[in-house]
Amino acid sequence: MSSYKFIVNPIAGGGKAYSLMPGLIAFMKKSGKDFDIYETQGPQDAIEAARNAAKDGYDIVVAVGGDGTLNEVLNGIVGTEAILAVVPGGKGNDFATAVKMPSAIEPVCQVLLDANIKLIDLGKVMDRYFINSVGIGFDAAVAERVNRGVKPFKGVSAYIYAVLEMLISYKTIEMEIDLGDGLFTCKPTLVAVGIGQAYGGGMKILPDAIQDDGLFDVCILDEIKKPLMLYHFPKVFKGKLKHLKESKMFRTKEVKIKMSDLRPMHLEGEILRGDYMHFTIEEKAVPVLYGPE
Ligand SMILES: [Mg+2]
Missing domain, CATH: 3.40.50.10330 (Probable inorganic polyphosphate/atp-NAD kinase; domain 1)
Incomplete structure (x- = not known):
């Protein structure tokens, strides 16, 4: 029993x-x-x-x-x-x-x-395990800003305030990224790495992710002009951000990201800061109670 x-x-x-x-x-x-x-x-x-x-x-x-x-x-x-x-x-x-x-x-x-019970994949980065999705870049900066507190705003209004502030102050940073087949350099707006499809309360940033294929889905969203970010943002809730020409989707077992400065990452409610993030995945490592399909 x-x-x-x-x-x-x-x-x-x-x-x-x-x-x-x-x-x-x-x-x-x-x-x-x-x-x-x-x-x-x-x-x-x-x-x-x-x-x-x-x-x-x-x-x-x-x-x-x-x-x-x-x-x-x-x-x-x-x-x-x-x-x-x-x-x-x-x-x-x-x-x-x-x-x-x-x-x-x-x-x-x-x-x-x-x-x-279903066995699903387990991700690890910076000594922390995750089972859904992680983001680095603009949305992590917004999450970090909300966490610091934006009094008197709370809830959705705090989030909107933080988005607006970051639209003004956020600066992209050059990242060296290795997805397992060689290093490349880019200056993305955000990078998402995940086992599940969504984070941040329904933002489907990785709409095709499979939870038990032993692979991360990765979205690298290249630099987008700030006014266009506001225009494109709602598309993420429908899983349609991937259709933008700035958006590149990958599948891989390992991700390494190197930056010249400490930057925030949001990991399932946690904000971590780092200048080197090494993601690894263990296939079907966690038994989870699953609802009706
Ligand atoms: Mg997967």
Whole structure:
């Protein structure tokens, strides 16, 4: 019989994750399954909590929150036997969408009980694991700006403010990129590397990505004039940015990016800074609970 550890980020989605708990608890009690709940106390706490849950022998470790919570739980259970699951409760639920998790709580609970497992690929960069998608460049600069706080703005307005500020101040940087078949130099607006198709709450930057083919999908978006960025931006939500002439799509096992200066990367809710980013992938390395196809 499977046992479940729920790792809940109470502030994810402005309290959305927390509000899901009564329904989740009622359902799990009715199911008669063995389960336990841990509430995270702050950033990075879910990593340790997930590691402990795996050590304590829980079969399924469930992140209740957004992509950030999910990523911490992933980093805690890598290398253990535990199965990863997610209950979407954040602002960005791109991983939950990628593994076909329903949005209403009852069907989500059903997925947890059905325990349909799929093995998906695992990415690593700068000593951090990821299971969905990572971005470097303009969108990472926007995410970093939002993280620093743009008072009095919050939520979507904070994001819009940060986009506008970055449209004025952002400068592209020369990157040396190696996708496994030789080095080339470019000055892209952004680079996305991923296992899943979307990040940032539904931006389908890698619309053809396959989660278990052992390969990263990579999008290199060449420098675009700033006014045109605003014009083209909405296309990313429909997965149509790839049709731009500035957009180049690749598939590869390994990516190396070298820059002359430290630049931000957004990795599933986390902002990391680096001047050298080496991405590696492990095929079908993480067992994940998958929703109905
Ligand atoms: Mg792939």
